Amino acid sequence: MTTSNVLQVSSLSKTFEKPQGKVHVLADLNFQVEPGEFITIIGPSGCGKSTLLKIIAGLDVHYQGSVTLGHAKIDKPGRRQGFIFQEHRLFPWLTVEKNIAADLSLKDPEVRAKVDALISTVRLQGFENAYPRELSGGMSQRVAIARALLRNPEILLLDEPFGALDAFTRNHLQNVLLDIWQQNKTTMILVTHDIDESIYLANRVLIMDAKPGRISRIVPVDLPYPRKRSSSGFQAIRQKVMQEFEQVEHMRRVER
Structure with a gap:
């Protein structure tokens, strides 16, 4: 496998300076993400999940250790890393297609073709000229995902993008995201509180x-797609993850 866009996190630590003293947010993180992998990160509030994503995105460069994408150190935001926030952050004065294009011109035939293709990919045909106020939360997030994908990022970072949505919309967008991942083979890292x-x-x-x-812990999910939450294999992995959480919580109590 090529190493041109392997994500390598080595000895990563992060400290915030507070009036009451230093707060250690991240401590000695080490992991690797292969090209085309889909990784999810779960953990209790305050464990630094969002901070980790911002460091990988180049939005936070004040840390100790090394974070590289391929052979290049990540020390600033760039087109190699796309970022999706929990809030869609669309421009309210722009239509769907113009939000996706953002600073690129729809008069450019290549941009026009890519935007049209992405609108189809995220299932928003018929809403090209709609404004954000006319969209549901789920539709707005699909626009945000399309906007990030237009830049052809090597890695897409998603910070609880479905956290504020109802269960039905959330499940639908999970499937949309899987479709996009399987079509584009973009490396994805998603932060979530939802074990399922x-x-x-x-x-x-x-x-x-x-x-x-x-x-x-790192738990492999060796299940074929599409997955069924009711399957015995899914439930077995869910139980394993829950057990890992219980062990983590037990160790925290012991260390206190």
Whole structure:
């Protein structure tokens, strides 16, 4: 396998300076993500999941350790990394197609063709000229995903993108995201609090502990797609993840 866009996180630590002293947010994280993998990260609030994503995105460069994509250190935002926030952050004065194009001109035939293709990919045909106020939360997130994909990122980082949505819409968008991943082979890392979502989507689930944030377990999900949450294989992995969480919590109590 090519190493041109392998994500390598090595000895990553992060400290915030607070008036009351230093707060250790991340401590000695080490993991690798292969090209085309789908990784999910779960863990308790405050364990540094979002901070980790921002570092990989180049939005936070004040850390100790090394984060590389291919052979290049990540030290600033760039087109190689796409980022999807929990809030869609669309421009309210632009239509769907113009939000996807953003700073690129729809008069460019190549951009026009890519935007049209992405609108089809995220299942928004017929809403090209709609404004964000006319869209549901799920539709708005699909626009945000299409906008990130237009830049052809090597890795797409998603920070709880479906957290504020109802269960039906959330399940629908999980399937849309899987379709996009399988079509584009884009490496994806998604942060979530939802254990079922993490197993449904991922090749591997990274479980984080808090104070300071660290990777406690990595659980492989060796299930074929499409997956059924009711299947015995799915439930077996869910039970394993829950057991890992219980072990993490037990160790936290012992260490206190």
